[in-house]
Amino acid sequence: MNRFTLYGSPHSPATFKVALMLCVSGQPFSFRYVSFQKGMHKTAEFLVISRWGQVPVLIDGERIHLQSAAIVEHLADTLGLFRGSGPAIRQHVREWMYWDVDVLAPPVLGCYSVQLERNGLLRLDIEPAIADYHRRRAEAALATLDSHLAGSRYLCSAEPTIADLFCYGDVAFAQICNFSLHDWPNLSKWTERVTQLPGLKAPFELLAMHDAEVLP
Ligand SMILES: N[C@@H](CCC(=O)N[C@@H](CS)C(=O)NCC(=O)O)C(=O)O
DSSP states (O other): OOSEEEEEOTTOHHHHHHHHHHHHTTOOEEEEEOOTTTTGGGSHHHHTTOTTSOSOEEEETTEEEESHHHHHHHHHHHHTOSOOSSHHHHHHHHHHHHHIIIIIHHHHHHHHHHHHHHTTSOOOOOOHHHHHHHHHHHHHHHHHHHHHTTTOSSSSSSSOOHHHHHHHHHHHHHHHTTOOGGGOHHHHHHHHHHHTSTTOOOHHHHTOGGGOEEOO
16 A cells, blocks of 8 residues: 555646655555536535645545645655755745745646646537636746756756656646747746656656546
8 A cells, every 4th residue: 555645637737746756755655536517526525624625635644735835845854855954945935935835836727727628528618718817827937947057057056856746747737838938048948857757747647547546
């Protein structure tokens, strides 16, 4: 039996970030698929483990962990990987993780939701003006990332940290939403570097639906 069980969806960037951390850390995990289409995330059964009715949820032994940034930080601490060395770098790492949750993740999720609706996978009735707003905010966040990466191999130190893995999770979904990284050369080179980390896989390769254990 695996130590870790991840509840989530291959369509969830936040789930992908946790899965990514587990994979590049060489940790096997069980994956339980939570279908948004079927509203599984709002069932009484799921709310027992996820008080806000959201994915991802990570079970580590007896403990339930929520919020992708907190989960990834927990994994970095408990596995002693991708933390960054020393308190100053770790604080810097935390700042980028919070920035991602605050600035990059929401518009990328918004753009991806528009895409799911266009592909007929979810009915959300997103107004075109709102879709444009998500896209413009995502572009601004990607431009911020690009300018901070000028002259740096990784975001917070010479070695990759969870800040890189975490932000990359959203950049990967931005690419699925047809954002071309050519406009942002530093971001483009950093993305290539991150994707070459051992164990790293693209969103739908990492969380393949056929691996999912579907909830009853
Ligand atoms: N800040 C949360 C965001 C989680 C989140 O937005 N999850 C989405 C999927 S990516 C979700 O569960 N959406 C369903 C809902 O909020 O009702 C995290 O990083 O874990």
